[in-house]
Amino acid sequence: MRITELTLHNFRNFEHQVFRPGPGVNLICGKNAQGKTSLLEAVYILCCARSFRQGRERDWVRFGAPAARVQLQFETRRGDESLELRVAEGGARKEILLNGQPIRRNGELATRFCTVLFEPGHLNLVKEGPEERRRFLDTAIGQLRPKYQNVLEDYGRVVAQKNMLLRQGGAQEQLGIWNERLAALGSYLSFMRFSYVQKLSVQSGLHHERLSKGAESLSLEYQTFCGRPEAGQMEDLGQIKDALERELWDALPLETARSVSLVGPHRDDVELLIDGRSARLFGSQGQQRSVALSLKLGECALVEETVGEPPILLLDDVFSELDRSRQQYVRSRLRERQTLITTCALPRPSKTAAVFRLEQGEITALS
Ligand SMILES: Nc1ncnc2c1ncn2[C@@H]1O[C@H](COP(=O)(O)OP(=O)(O)OP(=O)(O)O)[C@@H](O)[C@H]1O
Ligand SMILES: [Mg+2]
Structure with a gap:
């Protein structure tokens, strides 16, 4: 390109x-x-x-x-x-x-x-809150999968509508309709993010290894509504949807009490691990920068792999x-x-x- x-x-x-x-x-x-x-x-x-x-x-x-x-x-x-x-x-x-x-x-x-953008703010990708990492994932996947961006936008609107209903003390029945919609859209987002994070873990890992001259190993773990899923849990979209819908129902009393939607991919995160330990909690400033750089270079590699050109x-x-x-x-x-x-x-x-x-x-x- x-x-x-x-x-x-x-x-x-x-x-x-x-x-x-x-x-x-x-x-x-x-x-x-x-x-x-x-x-x-x-x-x-x-x-x-x-x-x-x-x-x-x-x-x-x-x-x-x-x-x-x-x-x-x-x-x-x-x-x-x-x-x-x-x-x-x-x-x-x-x-x-x-x-x-x-x-x-x-x-x-x-x-x-x-395009892949790298700006000074991205150097904080590791120590910032989960929102920044979700945005990173969403931008990266969104430019590779035509459906992803549309589903993400629809999902955002549904969460906003459900939050409004929760604030107004809406009826269970109505909330159930939104939960069904959230589960349908959200399961797709979790599914796509999980698969992307697995590939990114490999690509970013290669860069981090070279940046640290073989001294450290970087890996990524996706955290979603069901904790840190194993590959076997994230293969079947129908199963993910059912599991998410169950979680949404279980959370409803708490969500109603707090008047906010608490379960779904809008709460996801990616754990970044150096030699198995959280880079956010234990990484030095320099290590955190190398991780951010490795993520961005990994993103480039995945565009190239998917689109066929850099x-x-x-x-x-x-x-x-x-x-x-x-x-x-x-x-x-x-x-x-x-x-x-x-x-x-x-x-x-x-x-x-x-x-x-x-x-x-x-x-x-x-x-
Ligand atoms: N809508 C706009 N119309 C006119 N000028 C604008 C508008 N939005 C931003 N600017 C101005 O454009 C200028 C250039 O901003 P920009 O952030 O691109 O600068 P920069 O060269 O990246 O600077 P820095 O080195 O500080 O990052 C700024 O003075 C900014 O206030
Ligand atoms: Mg500038």
Whole structure:
């Protein structure tokens, strides 16, 4: 996969810019607040249909402008394709077009244009709360499985509706209907996450082993409504659904007392283990960073395995946060994939990268 051209029109602090990155490593250099993260954000939105930054969609529109547009031309094994983001009516209406056709559901974007983002916040993936790790899993799986993103969105709506009903002291019968729906959607999410975590455990484990020069072994364990399931428990979707539905019924008295939904994949976590011990509780800062890096590189490997070509790597200001040996390790993994790296460092000519200067929303190619 390769971006050939990105056009930004009234997106964030970009008025009108055309960016043509090279096929390999692209260094985008600029001082603070010039638009580096915004540039990566534009690319990311066309992959995932949402931003990795906080805020609302209307924030994407340049201050004072009525609408924003981002157009992306890219190449894949299938040939030349295009994506377009339109945010109109001051941000009230968002539309994404794939090869000129508006998509109906975000899941349609899966496998079409894949990116893996790594930003300084991800270095905290290990020590943050479970929500961050769930988001990581959901983003990673969502771009590989067309159905996953849609089910996730439906599930989120059902949890919100059930919570509302719980707050209003709704009847058992009504709650039962929501529980059935939750079990149907939630079992699929648990099933997909379990299988993804198993594969990610292998891939991230390989990277962590190399990063620690063979000294440590990283493994991942998925935690869901039934604890830490074994492979045998997660093979049959019907059985998972029945088990989840039972748990939901058992939890109902407590849920009613607390007025909140307590069981289901919205409470899941991934335990990250170094030599069998929790990296969150026992890992040093450096070990935790290596785990985060290994997870991201594992994510890249799984995109490649599933889609058949490497994703575009987006590294937002993350190099300066890594020590020399980890930097070198990441560099060694960048071959044969397009990478956009933003940095506050001064632009310098490079033999191995295309270098761009970014100043007040204007991009200039330097080499
Ligand atoms: N909707 C918007 N319209 C205009 N400007 C915006 C909008 N949203 C954000 N900005 C501004 O765009 C500028 C660039 O932000 P961005 O986060 O991309 O900078 P950056 O180059 O990544 O900086 P840093 O090195 O500090 O991370 C900031 O000054 C920000 O306030
Ligand atoms: Mg930034």
